Amino acid sequence: MVKHWRVNREEKYEIVEKWFLKDLEMIDGKEADTRTTNCHSNSVMCVIIPFSLNFIPPPYFDMHFHKVYNLEAYSCASKYTFARTISKLNAMYLKKDLKIVNFDETYLNDDLIWSSSNRDCLVLMRICFYAFNLVCLSLCPLS
DSSP states (O other): OEEEEEETTEEEEEEOOOOOGGGOOEEEOSSOOTTGGGGSSOTHHHHHOGGGTTOOOOOEEEEESSSEEEEEOSSHHHHHHHHHHHHHHIIIIIOOOOEEESSOHHHHOTTSTTSSSTHHHHHHHHHHHHHHHHHHHHHSOOO
């Protein structure tokens, strides 16, 4: 765990506590909801899923070791990035059954089309391109 503070214009970081990945039992995202798409790093999701514009869940989560640690991320996007990173490290090195609960599975799995990688921007650009072509074709005279 890292403590962060500012002194004048200088940022300071201090390592407060360390844990081993093998000791991690579960990550609990606390307030996951189907509307959490608004909290991811890309503002593109706000455009695509308008019902989520008014809901931004807090970036709090719990890490379960021999005891439960209540943590707060800088943002919801960083909370999901942290969970994805822990999941990938676990899959790469430990291959144990790590529980990640109360997170939207869509944003934890990079294989899905709407993951938080740069692919969603490309997909959105492709959709806009097709929509623009349709509008242009519908406005063209047929004669």
